[in-house]
Amino acid sequence: MSTSLLKPVVRTFEGAGGFFSLGAATVRDTLRRPFQWRELVEQFWFVASVTILPAALVSIPFGAVIALQVGSLAGQLGAQSYTGGASVLAVVQQASPLIVALLIAGAGGSAICADLGARKIREELDAMAVMGVSPVQRLVVPRVLAVTAVSVLLNGLVSVVGTLGGYFFNVMLQHGTPGAYLSSFSALAQLPDLYISEVKALLFGFLAGLVAAHRGLSPKGGPKGVGDAVNQSVVVTFLLLFLVNVVLTAVYLQLVPQKGA
Template identity: 80%
Template sequence: MRAPRAPVPGLGALRQTGRLFALALEVARAIFRRPFQFREFVEQFWFIASVTILPAALVSIPFGAVIALQVGSLTEQLGAQSFTGGASVLAVIQQASPLIVALLISGAGGSAICADLGSRTIREELDAMEVMGVSPVQRLVVPRVLATMSVALLLNGMVSVVGTLGGYFFNIVLQGGTPGAYLSSFSALAQLPDLYVSELKALVFGFIAGIVAAYRGLNPRGGPKGVGDAVNQSVVITFMLLFFVNMVLTGIYLQIVPPKGG
């Protein structure tokens, strides 16, 4: 009698990754199917926006201030104070703003999505929907993923503005910068593609947050405790993916779009 094979290390994680990508492709296809659950989308959009808009505005102020103060201190040491505004604003728009929005959406909206779908799963509501010929992905997952993407896209613009104003205020008040030098360096270094890549990052990050939350919600292990574990896992996995994808998108952008004046 042959001995049972030992489990292959890492095979479970690889299988889970494949299922996550399969769900992402299924959601991408289901977005264009009819009927579209517009009411569900509006309800999810309003919920996610209501729990993230105020924290996003409050968090963006210290983020913009810290970046402006750090960049201002560095440029002062190098004798390049005139570049403080441009460097600070670009850091806020390209890097800080999309990540702030995505982390808040994942922590607040994504965890709620995962808990909702997980509770439906353990109560076998999704199985009942499939028996009735209703696709849970199209009925429940697609509106939630589109809601996270839409909220991320809109909040990113607000966080960019608030973070930039916060950095401007603290640079002028605490570091003795001049408004003219701050604004002139910003206009000299910034360009419209910087805003485009920021919005693209927010859209991609919102998609990742929604997909990961939905996947963990659809695949909880055990009862209510498994749902709680799935919520924690969805937040951690989303954070890891966000930073990796941000590195990839930033590298591609810097290779494709030349700096202004370059």
């Protein structure tokens, strides 16, 4: 009985160890030559093509909901003039990097996991290792770097679109004044807010690509195992991103004094 209870714990620690080992190998092989530039460009274009339009479309309702909710609460407290600053900070610091990472994990990450998993069950990765070609350097590194780069770039797009969506709905539906919206944003926002957003996007993209690659390299049970690995990669990525977001936000708020404080 005790052995059966320990098996899930052992598998969890083994999976975590494999994940950190793959992360270390990815960082190490990034500096090795030859670098797979063509694979990097192809993966970058693929991930960007499947995420850029959904990211832009999803950011509009996210920005609108945040602006409407903040505007409603600010109206109840008599602080309508701070609606713009609070809404934009929520979009830039929290919503934008999470939206990008979740879309990348659901679209690009799942495709990467399925591709690597299919190669694994066809024993292509084993054949590469026999020929002296590192699967991590050849396949994992370009994919992880492509996902990371797309995440950083899309974060800027989502921040702008989400901010414009919040501005439009606040002015049109809640009859806010454009000048008060923009002035409160300039009064409360600061450059470190944008920096932490980009740091989050960078780290979230790296983690999303790494989780997808890790699950894709270790499927079990043939094609069904590949499908299970894809589902696991998306779920694990979501949980990991929310946990890391809490930690980064707490550290940022402790280390960086807020403007006007």
